[in-house]
Amino acid sequence: MALIARARKKRKPVAEMNVVPYIDVxxxxxxxFMVTAPMLNQGVKVDLPKVSSEALPQDNNTQVLTISIKADKTYYWNLGSEVDTEKQQDKAMTLPQMTDAxxxxIRAGTEGGKRTQVFIRGDKTVDYGSVMGAMGGLQKAGVGNVGLITEAP
Incomplete structure (x- = not known):
């Protein structure tokens, strides 16, 4: 009799869900997605708007460094908030010279306890590679943030 009683016990149904097929999917x-993502178009052609903006506020602990790039791919630098184009004409330099300067x-400013704000003024006919070269040189020099200067419309 004992054997019959054990054989008649019902087993509880398994209530677990098998997630292996979902993981496979x-x-x-x-x-x-990994195969198709590189094939997607990463950008569209846009006409950038001309905007006007207000000048950034300055504090006494910040020095402003402006890098100018002319159409002939010569680089100039100016320390101070006002860019004197007459004084810059005799300081033309190549990209490696500009990076060293x-x-x-920046080292002198850091030792003096000043933070350096760097801006790039690029001629509108300068190619993108020259501006990116300047930004790469600034990154090697330790500059983390770079602003781009434009003219008001």
């Missing part, structure tokens, strides 16, 4: 979707200026 997710991995397949992940692979599909900026590195020295």
């Amino acid at each position: 997710m991995l397949v979707l992940l692979v599909i 900026v590195t020295k200026i």
